[in-house]
Amino acid sequence: MNLIRSDLWRWLCLALALVASVGFTQLAMAQADPEREMTTAAPAIDADQWRQVRSGETGANYRDSRADSNYNLINASGETWRQLRNRWVSPYGLIVVLGMAGVITLFYLIIGSKHLDEERTGKKLFRWSLFIRSLHWTVASLFIVLALTGLNLLYGKFVFRTLFGDAFWASMISGSKLLHNYLGPIFGILLVVLLLKLLKDNMPKKHDLEWFKKGGGLIGKGHVDAGFANGGEKAWYWLLATVGLLVIASGFVLDFPNYGQGRDTMQWANIIHAVGALGLTAVSLGHIYIGTLGTEGSLEAMTTGYVDETWAKEHHNLWYDEVKDQALSEEEVAAQKGTKGTGDTAPSQPS
Amino acid sequence: MAQMKFMCDAERCIECNGCVTACKNANDVEWGIQRRRVVTLNDGEADEMSISVACMHCDDAPCMAVCPTDCFYKTDDGIVLHDKDLCIGCGYCLYACPFGAPQFPQQNAFGERGKMDKCTFCAGGPAESKEEEYEKYGANRIAEGKLPLCAEMCSTKALLAGDAQEVADIFRQRVVHRGHEDGAWSNNQRASADNLAYDAARKG
Numbered sequence: 212m213n214l215i216r217s218d219l220w221r222w223l224c225l226a227l228a229l230v231a232s233v234g235f236t237q238l239a240m241a242q243a244d245p246e247r248e249m250t251t252a253a254p255a256i257d258a259d260q261w262r263q264v265r266s267g268e269t270g271a272n273y274r275d276s277r278a279d280s281n282y283n284l285i286n287a288s289g290e291t292w293r294q295l296r297n298r299w300v301s302p303y304g305l306i307v308v309l310g311m312a313g314v315i316t317l318f319y320l321i322i323g324s325k326h327l328d329e330e331r332t333g334k335k336l337f338r339w340s341l342f343i344r345s346l347h348w349t350v351a352s353l354f355i356v357l358a359l360t361g362l363n364l365l366y367g368k369f370v371f372r373t374l375f376g377d378a379f380w381a382s383m384i385s386g387s388k389l390l391h392n393y394l395g396p397i398f399g400i401l402l403v404v405l406l407l408k409l410l411k412d413n414m415p416k417k418h419d420l421e422w423f424k425k426g427g428g429l430i431g432k433g434h435v436d437a438g439f440a441n442g443g444e445k446a447w448y449w450l451l452a453t454v455g456l457l458v459i460a461s462g463f464v465l466d467f468p469n470y471g472q473g474r475d476t477m478q479w480a481n482i483i484h485a486v487g488a489l490g491l492t493a494v495s496l497g498h499i500y501i502g503t504l505g506t507e508g509s510l511e512a513m514t515t516g517y518v519d520e521t522w523a524k525e526h527h528n529l530w531y532d533e534v535k536d537q538a539l540s541e542e543e544v545a546a547q548k549g550t551k552g553t554g555d556t557a558p559s560q561p562s
Numbered sequence: 563m564a565q566m567k568f569m570c571d572a573e574r575c576i577e578c579n580g581c582v583t584a585c586k587n588a589n590d591v592e593w594g595i596q597r598r599r600v601v602t603l604n605d606g607e608a609d610e611m612s613i614s615v616a617c618m619h620c621d622d623a624p625c626m627a628v629c630p631t632d633c634f635y636k637t638d639d640g641i642v643l644h645d646k647d648l649c650i651g652c653g654y655c656l657y658a659c660p661f662g663a664p665q666f667p668q669q670n671a672f673g674e675r676g677k678m679d680k681c682t683f684c685a686g687g688p689a690e691s692k693e694e695e696y697e698k699y700g701a702n703r704i705a706e707g708k709l710p711l712c713a714e715m716c717s718t719k720a721l722l723a724g725d726a727q728e729v730a731d732i733f734r735q736r737v738v739h740r741g742h743e744d745g746a747w748s749n750n751q752r753a754s755a756d757n758l759a760y761d762a763a764r765k766g
Contacts, residue, residue: 272605286662290660297627381647469673539648
């Protein structure tokens with residue numbers, strides 16, 4: 212019984228297939244006509260398609276067999292990035308940084324350090340808390356490490372590979388990248404904290420304009436009005452608060468490729484990062500010079516936290532007027548540091 | 563010396579991904595990395611076109627120009643290779659490469675890139691021993707007098723590999739045979755004047 216039923220099904224299917232195939236054969240014969248085939252066949256690949264490829268357009272019907280690929284077929288912006296980096300950023304960055312170093316050296320050799328006009332009084336004014344000082348030196352050390360490793364990433368291959376050989380160069384450059392990538396975020400976070408702490412002292416004031424007009428005292432005679440922070444310090448502050456933050460933000464884009472940002476984003480981030488960082492490196496040389504060799508009595512503010520009355524009077528007269536009655540003798544400063552360990556309680560630092 | 567080049571005849575590529583598979587197999591490429599990819603434009607439409615892409619071993623290679631460690635070099639055969647001992651995984655070659663060839667293992671923390679991997683034209687790379695070379699870069703078929711496996715195994719012979727002159731000759735013959743208004747090279751100025759390409763089969 213079962214056997215007969217399955218036989219019946221088989222015949223039915225065969226009959227159906229035969230009827231259907233007659234229709235298909237007619238269709239196939241129609242397609243065999245070469246003229247008709249020409250009208251439906253895929254056209255040859257033309258210039259427009261290659262232009263489409265070059266434009267980087269992908270579209271809804273674009274397929275890439277690579278699993279997680281977000282690439283187009285031709286990365287045309289790669290060449291733009293290469294030219295910007297190799298022809299502009301790289302040579303001009305070197306000119307800016309070395310130029311700045313040269314100008315500072317010349318300035319030091321020809322004009323020399325800025326000494327205090329009057330004798331030190333020996334009385335001290337409190338300027339930087341231990342917290343700010345620690346933060347400043349941490350950020351400063353990180354900045355120097357990041358600048359040196361960054362410069363190595365951009366220029367190192369022209370010098371050190373031939374100088375030290377492949378084996379040393381390999382560890383030197385991979386060390387540079389590791390330091391740069393892992394210290395970068397720490398620098399970023401700490402710089403933001405430092406900027407927030409110093410925001411109040413660096414609000415622009417009217418007398419800052421005058422400070423700039425007189426080149427911070429270089430043009431004309433006498434000292435220029437300055438509060439707790441002078442015009443130059445504020446300029447450095449706002450440079451870090453703008454360009455610095457841009458460098459940090461672009462650095463994060465480059466440092467964490469696991470968020471799926473595309474090549475184009477990273478190309479621009481790289482250009483912004485390099486231009487900003489090279490600029491900051493150049494300007495930082497000025498900051499370092501003024502803070503150490505360039506001006507007598509400045510460095511001790513950031514190391515001990517205290518400055519001499521004379522220094523305050525000459526460089527920050529408006530601030531001096533505010534806090535001059537809080538000046539402490541050497542012994543009092545020593546006592547402050549002895550008991551508190553920091554001297555942080557002295558009130559002359561505007562908090 | 564030869565100038566090794568790949569060329570994919572887009573009119574022949576049928577998107578079978580045989581080249582991708584052959585490459586992964588020949589070179590024992592690690593997980594997550596696919597040195598060759600097949601791109602399909604206008605998929606499902608009348609003018610659909612597929613092309614197999616990997617490192618094109620550029621004459622003026624952008625990866626070489628931007629590499630901070632200078633880990634790339636060109637062999638006498640015009641093949642662009644790189645030294646994985648020098649690579650630091652910065653990703654600059656990836657930013658610059660027109661073909662998306664460089665890829666990075668991403669097993670490290672924070673998406674930190676591992677050592678770059680790309681097509682070697684089946685020519686291996688710098689290493690102390692054969693085993694180390696295979697481990698790091700995959701097969702060195704060139705040293706054995708063989709061409710890259712992707713092209714060798716291409717079922718429609720769309721993907722051609724070899725000396726630029728030979729590859730160009732083969733492609734020229736194809737174009738002459740099948741005919742193309744501009745000789746299959748876009749914006750070919752001399753196309754109509756020289757009658758570079760006529761359909762031999764049709765006019766025959």
